[in-house]
Amino acid sequence: MNASDERTVSLWSDVDVVPDAVPLGRNEDFDAVVVGSGIAGMSIAYELAAAGQKVAVLDRGRIGGGMTARTTAHLASVCDDYFSELIGLRGEELARLYFQSHSAAIDRIEAIQTAERISCDFRRLDGFLFLASEKAAADLRRELEAGRKIGIAVEEVSGLPLARHADTPALRYPDQATFHPLKYLRGLATGIRARGGTLYSDTIVDKVEETDGGVRVGTNSGLTVTARWAIVATNSPINDRVALHTKQAPYRTYAMAFEIARGIVPDGLYWDTEDPYHYVRLHPGDDESDFLIVGGEDHKTGTADDADDRFAALTSWSRRLVPDLGAETHRWSGQVMETIDYAGFIGRNPGNERLFVVTGDSGEGMTHGVVASLLISEVILGGNSAWRELYEPSRKTVSAVGNYLAENATMIKNFAEYVAPGEIESVDRLRPGEGAIVREGMTKIAAFRGDDGTLYRRSATCTHVGCHVHWNSLERCWDCPCHGSHFAVDGTVLNAPAVSPLTEID
Ligand SMILES: Cc1cc2nc3c(=O)[nH]c(=O)nc-3n(C[C@H](O)[C@H](O)[C@H](O)COP(=O)(O)OP(=O)(O)OC[C@H]3O[C@@H](n4cnc5c(N)ncnc54)[C@H](O)[C@@H]3O)c2cc1C
Ligand code: FES
Incomplete structure (x- = not known):
């Protein structure tokens, strides 16, 4: 499951990107393995496959069923947080590279849809x-x-x-x-497969680690994929607890x-x-x-x-x-x-050589995902990219300390919620279709009653780093305010960075 299993559906969702994709069925070895099949993951896989690499994409749910299926797909080279702000935080030269990289992303989409005849x-x-x-x-x-x-x-x-x-x-x-995002992803999928790439749906990655000279990607079924390179493109990174998320x-x-x-x-x-x-x-x-x-x-x-x-x-x-x-x-x-400083994070995961990450999409995630495909493939294949400094994941932007403190206050406030009372006194108060936080002794329970009366009781503790989840009645899911995980009413993860479900409470 992934965000395609949340309740609302977008204008694009009648397009099934790869209806015949299946889960990983045995241990495999590739040149590069990409985790996540949104615009970022699929674009990266396309560039590497086009360069002759043997590529696999793994996704926990439907291919292209993440936030890319929920976008509005403006393909803009303009910083939506304002270039004047970006210049103030990062300087004129990096702001110029921001514009150039997003312009290059639009050019690349245009070239690919022409070359691959994607309607x-x-x-x-x-x-x-x-x-x-x-x-x-x-x-x-x-x-x-x-x-x-x-x-x-x-x-x-x-x-x-x-x-x-x-x-x-x-x-x-x-x-x-602009374009239709899922028709484009469908065309990318055809292009990846035509070059020998493999797309696995319904495959939950729970571990990504660098080994001697390579990477190992573990799944919750116990199967593994080994490769020379791994790219985590799960929108909010599953391989990181603190460094990027703060x-x-x-x-x-x-x-x-x-x-x-x-x-x-x-x-x-x-x-x-x-x-x-x-x-x-x-x-x-x-x-x-x-x-x-x-x-x-x-x-x-x-x-x-x-x-x-x-x-x-x-x-x-x-x-x-x-x-x-x-x-x-x-x-x-x-x-x-x-x-906090208005540019995304694209490049080597801090501390790793063969493990790459792409996150921090902002409202420009479509072009940002394609920038990632150009930057990461250039670094893997050629050793460098002119945009590395701008998107460097390990950077510390001192001038953005105000934004850093403001965003991280959420986490402190969130942990204080563990001592607060529940939103309702007892699960008996829940009507069909309602969800709420209930306190039972020291335990906070994320409780939901289905339309048929079935009661779901899960721990309110997010399995990423333990923040307190909140009910989202529109999507009928539990949202984590800290780093963006979403969970279904039965606790299943719908959106990264969490990989494990909310614990069931008897
Ligand atoms: C309403 C809305 C409007 C937007 N409008 C615009 C716009 O106009 N222009 C623009 O540029 N951007 C826009 N954006 C942002 C843009 O849509 C996103 O930034 C972009 O689609 C993100 O792509 P992605 O590949 O990073 O992530 P996703 O599309 O979310 O893909 C990540 C994938 O990773 C998978 N995954 C997660 N965890 C695991 C795991 N453990 N194992 C395996 N797979 C996993 C997920 O299932 C998912 O398919 C908008 C977003 C929204 C929500
Ligand atoms: S604690 Fe990080 S997403 Fe919930």
Whole structure:
């Protein structure tokens, strides 16, 4: 199981990326083994297979069933935390490399979908960052200057095709793109297999270790894969307890799709200066209509359980901007990992030579995953990459200490919850479909009653490093606020970094 077993489904989910994938059935040996089959893992596997490496991808659930199935797939080379902020934290040269690496990722997706003849609705378009309130006017100007400083052909425009926004100042970024994420992954899977690669679904990796001259990847069935290289692409890394996890934090984000008559809003990527920001794109529907996809209303994972209010806010924001919007067709949620210094972590796992990691995707995880495929394959095959310093996983960004302290306060607050009372007095209070934390003596129980009355009682202690899980009534799962694990009501892990289920309580 993985995040594809959470309750909501996205606009993309009717595409099964590799329906005939099967679990690992015996011990195997490869040149490279990739753990995780999202945009990052599949893109890395593709690059290595294309270079002649014998590659395997292992995933704990459906291939492509992680956050990549829940994305909105803006393919943007623009830092969503603002280049002006990134320059402040990391300097002008690294900000320029950020733009160049994400631009290269879009170019690479375009080249692969052409070469592999992947029919995935890929198109180049403009991106527009627009002012949400007068308050942010200075931010927009600062962003314009920052973009120009690092060589982006950004320009100030007005006349956005959104109601009451004809005079709203905006920045136009050329050469952005979008596509159907799962149709693209399906094409990558075909390309990997055509080059001798193997894709294993429903295979839970519980150990990744470096050996003398190689790596060993263990699974919970007892089978192992050995290889020369391993890449952990599980979105939130399963091989790390502290080093990377203290430098990033998980955020839930919400998305919706609506029908819209073709032409009302021109094809493009739109996002505003709100914090958290709203993001908008189109996706082709049938002959006369398209889908307008809107996202936003983010919060730190596990700190709110009010999805209906967030969808209502997204709906009214969307209808204010597009009064002719049609019916809602989909609503879903997912999670992104936000790093303290606004660039992801891609490269050798701290302390390892043959073990690589990719995490810290932020709202740009699609291009970030493809940056990882270029960087990691370059390092494995050629020894270096011009982007290594920017994404170095072991880096310590002293100027981001404020963000570091703010994000890690969650963990301290979370552990204090163990001494708090339960949310309800007894499991007897749970109605069908409800979940809550119950205290029984010293034990905190994550309790859920199924629609048929079945009671599930699991420990509320996350199996990663022990934080206290929180109920998510939208997805009917337990979310861990510390590093982003999600668990099904029966305790099964749905999202990394945890690998073991919540303990059953008799
Ligand atoms: C609502 C929403 C909107 C977004 N919009 C955008 C956008 O517009 N543009 C953009 O660039 N990004 C966007 N993002 C972010 C982007 O979608 C993600 O960052 C990206 O898809 C992550 O890809 P990934 O390969 O790192 O992870 P995933 O797709 O989550 O893949 C990780 C895989 O690892 C597997 N795994 C985990 N643990 C194990 C284990 N123990 N053993 C084996 N396998 C394991 C999982 O099953 C999963 O399939 C959005 C995200 C969300 C949720
Ligand atoms: S995800 Fe790390 S403690 Fe739960």
